[in-house]
Amino acid sequence: MLVLVGALLAAGSAYAAGGRYLGVATCAGSTCHGRAEGNGAVVRQDEIATWQEPNSPSGAHSRAYAVLDSLRGRQIAATLGIESATSSSQCIQCHATPAAAGERGARFQLSDGVGCEGCHGPADRWLATHYTVSGNHAANVAAGMVPLENPQVRARLCLDCHYAGSQAGQFVTHKVMAAGHPRLSFELDLFSALQQHHDADADYVARKGNLSSIRLWAVGQAEAVRRAMAVFRDPARGSQGLYPEFYFFDCHSCHRPITDGPQRRLTFETNPGRPIPFATPPFNDENMIMLSVAARTLAPDQAAGFNQATAAFHRAMGQGRPQTVAAAQQLEAAAGALSDALSRRGYGAADGFRVVAAIADRTTAPRFTDYAGSAQAVMAVDTLLNAMVREGRVTVGAAAGIRASINRAYTAVATPESYNPGAFRAALSQAARSIGALQ
Template sequence: MVIPAFAVLILLLPEFQQPAFANDPVRYEGVASCAGSTCHGRSEGNGKVVRQDELLHWQEPSSASGAHSRTYDALAGRRGNRIAAELGLGSAADAPACLGCHATFVPPMQRGDRFLVSDGVGCESCHGASSGWISSHYAVPATHQSNIAAGLRPLERPDVRASTCLDCHFGSDRPGQFVSHRMMAAGHPRISFELDLFSTLQQHHDEDADYVRRKQRTDSVQLWAVGQALAIRRSLDLFARQDFGMEGIFPEFYFYDCHSCHRRIADGPGLPRRFEVNPGRPIPFGMPPYNDENIIMLSAVAQVLAPRQATAFDNAARGFHAAMGNGRVETVAAARRLDQATGALATELAQGQYGPDTAFVVIARIAGQAISARFTDYEGSAQAVMAVDTLLNALVKQGRITLGAAAGIRRDVNRAYAAVSDPNDYNPPAFRAALGNAARSVAALQ
């Protein structure tokens, strides 16, 4: 799997927002509208401008690149039916609570003649409704900017891509795009996501000279950092809303770190305590901690790329965790302060300089003593190994290390992955050792 900074427009602007369906006259034309052999439906990627075999990658049944085409079918499986039955949703394949992420789910009046919900997460889920640009985006006079003006979503912008992906891979306030704790209790898997790594798994284009001319080259380190920042902002925004942050008299446990509580339970005087004190979470003993996987990663990158904002961000994060012991009102206020600190940090990251050694330094920081001490729970640790994987891939793409050299240390990265392969067997010291070995292997190539 897997330099000049992009002129990313996150700055102090609000997170990129999808257009509201109710006031949107555009139509979604469906996957079949993109599937011609002279368009994106070739069996071999040999097009002059784009590969033209994009549909083949989207449908690939045996790899992660075809995951989006399989989302609707998952609803009809044993797990999907069980979840729907437990929640009283009827058929999962017809339930809006499921279709918001398992399909390109738009109102009937916006569906073109070739549109099928059963296509799953189709082209337009990511690229936007195509009615305004499908007939002109390939024409000789068309440019990338004219296509964007006609409604094509500019996914080369890290903020736009992050916002689009987070809608399903974290959640949004739109119908059917939030996985609640009740859904997880019924059997829905916990969401785990990292923007650059998942983008690599789904990539169906080549970043050749033509792509760079039209859209600029992707900076994977920046994409990773922006993804971490916007994941935090999305989390805090939803958490601060009463209708998402609470479920009856209980907090919405989706926002908390599942595996700090969901560990094997047994009784006996000699059982060792599995809880570890986390220096980034000043919360009372025994309280469930907020899932801070992205907070930990952003703290690491801030210390490298935005040291002027790092202290304020870390203080706001600690204040947010501490407020959990005081009450809902205090915690929401602290969430707003952390969101502001995250926005300021995002601005700094957008304007920063990403040099040839940036990825090396960030990997070392993630596995260093100050940050690795915070890997006490499964979720943050899984995010950390995905980060190391992403940044290693960035070094290959930048030409800092060879593909062969990266393959040579894949064994160490895979050991770190193995340490988080099963949350029931997660062992913090063993994970920290595996992550440290992987980081040292990367550092040796610098």
């Protein structure tokens, strides 16, 4: 089991094996990616400026190391007994490009945060040839560049930090969250759009293919479930002494107001997707809900099997660790099969509309009883609408008219404390109906 889990966790980093990291400065020349204006003939060439943007999500990776020395970063480190977060492997594996000391070139700096090579792979073997006339993408990949146009590869790489990876420090445990680290969430298409520093123009499509947003979203959900199950099954990570590792559970099923009075006040709604005994803390199933939607609309021949595996996993949570691990293995396999199917299939104009409708329909909406799953749902509707606009299926003006409904759904999940399931479902339903009317 450990060998299989380790292989899966390492899958996103396989292309980086044995390379040397040269640092952001090696990419930042004005004839490469360091221009002030994106007017390059083949690529924009202002990618560094986008990566460094100080006030937008596109610059989040460049700011990742600096936050370790912020007030919040220092407080977390102090609580965990870490002398300095900026030099601790518990932190820099995700807050900087994860290069071991012996893999760092002369211009590599941890203070760059998650630099170019954090996603594209160590550049020593492909940096000097990737921009030449005779160079091509296949040769770059063979030399160690990560093929991020492959949605499975991209998802697995991102999940190393945005869920858990194989390196020490690539897992934000409940202990780290209790010290003050923010809750992690993962949605591949939205995250990709926020970080995108290239134009998906005809040249990009000719070299790397057409990267469908709905494919990214669907495969990302499948790989997130697959990774969650792999990490959960790992005995070194799945438990903390007597207790399970609480990171896996839905935070807000426990972190709710507690009152002691003569009349009970229930603070939960029964969730039809979670066949668990009363008062059992539920596993965080935000990606399972979305993957169920993807299966039902995009891979219907696998939907029933996946839903059965999900229900069996939740049911096993009330039975014991051995039963749950066995169920997790089955769910991991079902998610992996869906990832393969969703990665291979073609996508048409109607697929996005069908997925949006299914997210808010009577089958799925009753599962939005908790904050995490609801936040995942509104991110999906938002990113799929944006994709429809980019692909010319919805006009900018029509999308702007729907924005108010999506914003109401975002408002409903603005904070866990103010989350209201009924208000969220109503806002999401209105947004989905408005999008469907544009088809």
